[in-house]
Amino acid sequence: MERPGLPFQTLDAEHRAQLSVIADKILPRTNEMPSASDIDLANAPLDKVLRSRPDLVQPLIRTLSSLGSSIDEADLHLMQSNAPQVFETLFQVIAGAYYMDARVRRLLGYDGQRALSLPRAGFGAEELLMEMMETPPRYRSC
Incomplete structure (x- = not known):
């Protein structure tokens, strides 16, 4: 959700292109599912996430800025462990x-x-309550 009064921050074209390459390495196309670039992840879907989580914009920009222009799967594994x-x-x-x-x-x-939602007829445990009410009272009179 966008914060009222604050402008929406997003990534520039260079960072979007870089993210698209990285996303395709993390989410490649399979027989059943599209790749990240097939759904144009670095554009409208990315903006939807960053509008929902504006706190991720700056860490993402810092991360992408620290990475080189070409990143391979080994680099991602290294980043994941280090x-x-x-x-x-x-x-x-x-x-x-x-x-x-x-x-x-x-x-x-x-x-x-x-x-x-539960059925409007009750709270869902009436059968237990009815069984208890049908048993004779269990108390002693002094």
Whole structure:
């Protein structure tokens, strides 16, 4: 959620391109699922995540700025073991953007959270209460 009164901060084109390359290494295309670039993760999906979590913008920019222009899977594994918090921020943004995409959610068969409500007739344990009320009273009179 965007904070009222504060402008929305986002990534520049260079960082978006860099994130797109990294995201494709983390989430490559499979037979069943699209890759990160197939859903254009570094644009609208990324903005959706950063609007929801503006606290991740600056750590993400710092992370992308510290990485070179070409990063391979070995670099990601090294980052994961040597700088787990940095990798976690990067992964959280990428995975969040990927799984918020409508196409990905549809392919997974996930259509969102639903509120479940109990039947209006009662609170769901009436049968226990009725059984207890049918037993004779158990008390002593002094």
